Amino acid sequence: NQSYAQDRTLQWDENTDPDLDGYKVYYGLESRYPANQNPYNASGSPIDVALGEDENPADPSIFEYTVTGLLDNEVYFFAVTAIDTDSLESGFSNEEMTLGIRWPGGGLLRE
Known part of the structure; x- marks a missing residue:
C-alpha cells in the first residue's frame, strides 16, 4: 500500500481590516460539526x-495558499x-472539505 503526499490549494476572500497581520489555516481529518472539540488536529x-x-x-x-504534504485517500476539513x-x-x-485520490499511474481522479 503506497502513500503519496497531496497538495490542496485554498482560496478565501481577503480580509480588508487595516490591522490585518496574517491568517491561520486549520485542517484535520474531522469536521468541527457538530460541536467537535478538537477537529483540526x-x-x-x-x-x-x-x-x-x-x-x-x-x-x-x-x-490563495497551498497546504502541502497531505495523505492520499483522506478527507480533510479546512477553515481559516x-x-x-x-x-x-x-x-x-x-x-x-476535500478528498484527493491518486491512481498508481499518476493523476488525480475527477468526477
Whole structure:
C-alpha cells in the first residue's frame, strides 16, 4: 500500500481590516460539526500564513495558499482565521472539505 503526499490549494476572500497581520489555516481529518472539540488536529495544523505568502497577488480580493504534504485517500476539513496586529484571532471561516485520490499511474481522479 503506497502513500503519496497531496497538495490542496485554498482560496478565501481577503480580509480588508487595516490591522490585518496574517491568517491561520486549520485542517484535520474531522469536521468541527457538530460541536467537535478538537477537529483540526492534523500534524502541522494550524499553519501561520503571512500576508506575503499570497500565491495569487494579482487578485487583491482573493488570498490563495497551498497546504502541502497531505495523505492520499483522506478527507480533510479546512477553515481559516484572520490574525490582527494585536494577535487577536477571528472566528473560523466556513469549513470546506476535500478528498484527493491518486491512481498508481499518476493523476488525480475527477468526477
